[in-house]
Amino acid sequence: MKTLKQLLIGGVVGFVGVLLLLTLPSLHVEKYANIIVIGLFVVVAILLGVSLLFHIQIKKLSGMEFHGDEEDEVDVIKYRKFNDYSLLIQSSSVIVLLALCFALIASKNIVLIIIGIILSLVSYLFTFFMMHLMKVVHPERNIPEISDPKFTEKLLDEADDGEKYIIMHGLYKSHNLLNSILVFAIVGSTIYSLVSEHSQLFSVILMALVLLIVNGKYLLSVRNK
Amino acid sequence: MRSRLKELRARDGLNQTQLAKMAKVSRQTISLIEREEFVPSLLIAVRISRVFNEPIENIFFFEEDEL
Numbered sequence: 581m582k583t584l585k586q587l588l589i590g591g592v593v594g595f596v597g598v599l600l601l602l603t604l605p606s607l608h609v610e611k612y613a614n615i616i617v618i619g620l621f622v623v624v625a626i627l628l629g630v631s632l633l634f635h636i637q638i639k640k641l642s643g644m645e646f647h648g649d650e651e652d653e654v655d656v657i658k659y660r661k662f663n664d665y666s667l668l669i670q671s672s673s674v675i676v677l678l679a680l681c682f683a684l685i686a687s688k689n690i691v692l693i694i695i696g697i698i699l700s701l702v703s704y705l706f707t708f709f710m711m712h713l714m715k716v717v718h719p720e721r722n723i724p725e726i727s728d729p730k731f732t733e734k735l736l737d738e739a740d741d742g743e744k745y746i747i748m749h750g751l752y753k754s755h756n757l758l759n760s761i762l763v764f765a766i767v768g769s770t771i772y773s774l775v776s777e778h779s780q781l782f783s784v785i786l787m788a789l790v791l792l793i794v795n796g797k798y799l800l801s802v803r804n805k
Numbered sequence: 806m807r808s809r810l811k812e813l814r815a816r817d818g819l820n821q822t823q824l825a826k827m828a829k830v831s832r833q834t835i836s837l838i839e840r841e842e843f844v845p846s847l848l849i850a851v852r853i854s855r856v857f858n859e860p861i862e863n864i865f866f867f868e869e870d871e872l
Contacts (some may be wrong), residue, residue, distance in 0.1 A: 649820055651822045652820045659832075742834025742837045745837065745843050746833060
């Protein structure tokens with residue numbers, strides 16, 4: 581049943597992918613650039629709005645006292661909300677970057693470019709809020725400042741064994757996913773280049789470089805231990 | 806690996822968050838150990854055993870085929 585489900589999902593994704601590859605060149609995305617950029621800005625605004633709501637909820641829960649099993653239940657809620665909050669901010673940062681690229685390359689509308697820059701700054705500001713919130717949620721921990729050059733290393737050092745185990749599992753899965761997706765992206769870009777006659781060679785080279793660097797870094801880290 | 810964490814917590818009236826604070830670990834770590842998804846390090850095992858005032862072997866158990 582699971583295999584059948586995976587096959588069906590794979591089939592649908594493949595079909596939509598091929599359909600997009602065949603129709604995108606004739607769509608002239610540039611024509612709809614302004615609408616696409618505005619649409620992406622709306623998505624970013626919604627994501628930032630929801631993340632602000634999560635921020636307030638987490639801060640409120642952190643300031644309240646709970647006892648017994650309720651304390652554990654609230655901690656689970658805070659933990660999940662904080663992860664959702666991080667995902668929302670990271671997603672908004674990526675989508676606003678995409679919108680800004682779209683505005684610069686296809687739309688070339690100065691107002692949209694300025695809005696894009698402002699939203700990028702707001703997204704970046706939210707990352708600072710997230711770090712501040714981490715200190716509120718874990719006051720007992722020595723969370724480093726985001727300006728610290730060794731921020732990521734120090735942040736990982738603050739995690740205990742169980743948290744590192746969870747992080748390791750998550751990163752291992754996402755590393756494997758990144759490898760597969762980039763290979764698909766390279767194949768997709770190559771097919772798009774052939775179908776549309778708009779060369780995507782530069783992107784293909786960049787993606788191949790990313791694959792080589794990421795895998796090289798991972799294997800060197802593992803090899804030298 | 807099996808453990809008596811849940812039973813000992815109930816005995817001492819501790820929730821996961823309280824045990825985590827006393828053992829200087831995160832609640833996630835306690836939860837993972839209780840769900841038998843994570844084998845704690847010797848350091849964490851010693852800290853937990855001190856919280857419950859029980860020897861490590863009275864808290865954590867391995868099946869014969871795991872040893």
